[in-house]
Amino acid sequence: GDSVTQMEGPVTLSEEAFLTINCTYTATGYPSLFWYVQYPGEGLQLLLKATKADDKGSNKGFEATYRKETTSFHLEKGSVQVSDSAVYFCALSDRGLNSGGYQKVTFGIGTKLQVIP
Amino acid sequence: GAVVSQHPSWVICKSGTSVKIECRSLDFQATTMFWYRQFPKQSLMLMATSNEGSKATYEQGVEKDKFLINHASLTLSTLTVTSAHPEDSSFYICSANPGHRGFVLYGYTFGSGTRLTVV
Secondary structure (H helix, E strand, O other): OOEEEEOOOOEEEEOOOOEEEOEEEEOOOOOEEEEEEEOOOOOOEEEEEEOOOOOEEEEOOEEEEOEOOOOEOOEEEOOOOHHHOEEEEEEEEEEEEOOOOOEEEEEOOOEEEEEEO | OOOEEEEOOEEEEOOOOOEEEEEEEOOOOOOEEEEEEEOOOOOOEEEEEEEOOOOOEEOOOOOOOOEEEEEEEOOEEEEEEOOOOHHHOEEEEEEEOHHHOOHHHHOOEEOOOEEEEEO
């Protein structure tokens, strides 16, 4: 079945440091890939996505490129801020459906990012 | 934008008691909501799909009699953990699908989650 592997946290960085959170996946089909972010006390929010190979998703200074050859979708940001402190979830959606008949979504375990001033 | 409110944020209960978690869509009608749970160091796993006015559909391995889901209105779905035990301690999070939109294009809207600890 589908799976998503991402690094365990917490990841602690100083402000303005470069961020990489690794994400690799296995899927039976040709999935779409996502990064979700959960700020403290809030729900998961879609950060960025990519639906085909070599696509680059970007938002709020974050980027991730869909690499089919390495089955990866690593999240990067050139200069993190304290406000980026959150939990980041990598996810994929394949053609499979869940028991309710909706698109099945597979999440990683989430990586907690702590940015210190 | 679409907002989902989930309560409580955290709850501690005694073993054998029941706990109810609420998930409300604040500014849209959600005909479908999803319930997930996450055990420590594991992924978010879908438990069930909740449809307004009908029975929930549970994923394989999830006990429907233990995790009661009620979706009686277009803005409220509840998850009741019945006769809770320490192994039910987990992070539970709901999400809603505003207006039957496709996940790939729009993603779903998530609540902030509930940390349940059973002692």
